[in-house]
Amino acid sequence: MPISTPVTEILGIRIPVVQGGMQWVGLPVLVAAVSEAGGLGVLTALTQPNPDALRAAIRETRKLTSKPFGVNITLLPSINPPDYEGYARAAVEEGVRVFETAGNNPGPLIKYFKSQNCVVIHKCTTVRHAKSAQKLGVDILSIDGFECAGHPGEEDIGGLVLLARAAEELKIPYIASGGVADGRGLAAVLALGASGANMGTRFMCTVESPIHQNIKEKIVSAKETDTVHIFRSLRNTARVFKNKVATEVVAIEKRPGGAKFEDIRELVSGQRGKVVYESGDPDYGVWSAGVTVGLIHDIPTCKVLLDRMEREVENTVAGLGKVVVH
Ligand code: NAD
Missing domain, CATH: 3.20.20.70 (Aldolase class I)
Structure with missing residues (x-):
């Protein structure tokens, strides 16, 4: 119907x-x-x-x-x-x-x-x-x-x-x-x-x-707790997959005195995220993912x-x- x-x-x-x-x-x-x-x-x-x-x-x-x-x-x-x-x-x-x-x-x-x-x-x-x-x-x-x-x-x-x-x-x-x-x-x-x-x-x-197939499989094996917010301190919050780079970005943002975008620019660049999808390495850069990863x-x-x-x-x-x- x-x-x-x-x-x-x-x-x-x-x-x-x-x-x-x-x-x-x-x-x-x-x-x-x-x-x-x-x-x-x-x-x-x-x-x-x-x-x-x-x-x-x-x-x-x-x-x-x-x-x-x-x-x-x-x-x-x-x-x-x-x-x-x-x-x-x-x-x-x-x-x-x-x-x-x-x-x-x-x-x-x-x-x-x-x-x-x-x-x-x-x-x-x-x-x-x-x-x-x-x-x-x-x-x-x-x-x-x-x-x-x-x-x-x-x-x-x-x-x-x-x-x-x-x-x-x-x-x-x-x-x-x-x-x-x-x-x-x-x-x-x-x-x-x-x-x-x-x-x-x-x-x-x-x-x-x-x-890349590896990233699709990473999503299939992920739980709803596997995403994290970055850019919270910059008021440009983004939910991304909780990988090594995202965890590093959050740690930099939580440093005493906070972070400027310049401090994390290299880590978060979209060009690095692109390589994740091309190479299948889930830890190469940040990549967007919603909490629905737990339902997929x-x-x-x-x-x-x-x-x-x-x-x-x-x-x-x-x-x-x-x-x-x-
Ligand atoms: P990019 O490499 O220019 O930036 C990477 C990330 O850093 C993006 O999330 C961007 O919003 C953020 N950012 C950049 N400059 C910033 C600043 N001065 N302060 C705070 N945050 C900053 O991004 P990209 O991956 O090449 O994407 C280009 C544009 O498309 C960005 O604006 C991005 O937010 C947007 N985007 C669109 C979609 C979509 O689905 N249409 C998805 C992701 C990103």
């Missing part, structure tokens, strides 16, 4: 699951596989070295799927500040119609995409920011709870309360980001008022995910994963009627 929600209607997809923007992971092969499986695949713009390379990635994705897919642009502190506008213009000119925006000061980018009649999914970590984005005219919000990989904001509100608060305050549809890796999680966020889910870590661990026990294709989630949602909802209160 298809799960039809405002998000499946707006995006023209079969199952209300959006693949989150993931640095070094949101590449054409994975994006096309998610879209072909009935979700929304999302290319990560900043994974491409420049706007022209993003154009090529969009064309490559189109060769692999005729279904809708999106492009993510994340605005966060960066070692080499990217040409955000250039990436945005390139994707619009290539005919992309769905964008996921995230990070700081997204207003100008959202206005640009809306002026081009695009659908904008804006990811944010507080109800306050969600309401501002709603005012700017975004179509869908992606509400990122404490469980998420990458940047959860600084307020530490778990998904259970954050999503229910979103239901109280928002007028437009929203998806849940962080904490969802199976159909039980998808059913739960639908129950809280969301119209779907955003999944990142779960998609890292699929057959089509373009990262296999490496399915995207199609097997999304078909299974659809059945799990049905079974979960059917099972609710059988709850007995003693």
